[in-house]
Amino acid sequence: MRLLRDKVIQEGIVLPSGVLKVDSFLNHQMDPVLMREVGREFSRRFEGEGITKVLTIESSGIAPGIMTALELGVPLIFARKQKSLTLTEDIYVEQVYSFTKRVTSDITVSRKFIAPGERVLIVDDFLANGEAAFGLARIVEQAGASVAGIGIVIEKAFQPGGSRLQEAGYRVDSLVRIASLADGQIVFADES
Numbered sequence: 446m447r448l449l450r451d452k453v454i455q456e457g458i459v460l461p462s463g464v465l466k467v468d469s470f471l472n473h474q475m476d477p478v479l480m481r482e483v484g485r486e487f488s489r490r491f492e493g494e495g496i497t498k499v500l501t502i503e504s505s506g507i508a509p510g511i512m513t514a515l516e517l518g519v520p521l522i523f524a525r526k527q528k529s530l531t532l533t534e535d536i537y538v539e540q541v542y543s544f545t546k547r548v549t550s551d552i553t554v555s556r557k558f559i560a561p562g563e564r565v566l567i568v569d570d571f572l573a574n575g576e577a578a579f580g581l582a583r584i585v586e587q588a589g590a591s592v593a594g595i596g597i598v599i600e601k602a603f604q605p606g607g608s609r610l611q612e613a614g615y616r617v618d619s620l621v622r623i624a625s626l627a628d629g630q631i632v633f634a635d636e637s
């Protein structure tokens with residue numbers, strides 16, 4: 446996606462830890478026009494998949510997620526990240542290790558928002574090792590629903606998340622793919 450690629454080139458900052466900082470348009474300040482285009486693009490790619498819900502994780506997945514849900518005409522659910530849980534009766538819970546924060550947290554979704562048989566599109570801002578996407582997929586499957594696909598805004602293709610998810614049978618569609626962040630340089634992989 447050209448617009449997104451240009452934004453990454455102009456505003457992305459490579460941190461030494463292999464993290465791409467995009468807090469001027471995605472992770473802190475958000476660019477609504479770009480998010481609308483992201484939503485349109487995911488909607489175009491996944492239309493015809495019979496999607497009934499979009500599922501993301503707080504907080505940076507919410508902007509691309511809500512725009513995608515708006516375009517598809519379905520609700521957005523965002524999984525919550527919680528440190529420790531006491532009551533777990535009414536919620537689905539999965540453990541997810543955070544690549545950027547280096548901590549494991551519980552992610553939760555209320556049982557009332559995913560019904561058996563639903564077709565759920567997972568959307569997230571970044572894909573690195575795939576922990577967040579796998580956690581979300583396990584929640585969908587716990588609910589007896591199916592994962593229609595995984596839409597990623599920025600995939601770091603030098604980390605194994607994309608291939609791990611595809612090997613597990615999921616369709617992964619990334620709007621830009623980054624092949625390397627070595628030496629502070631952003632190198633793009635094949636891009637559609």
Ligand code: 5GP
Binds near residue numbers: 465467505573
């Ligand atoms: P994964 O779970 O695939 O290992 O990592 C994806 C999650 O970690 C995303 O939800 C995102 O919040 C965060 N993340 C991973 N890599 C990056 C990165 O390079 N930059 C930013 N801003 N977030 C990242």
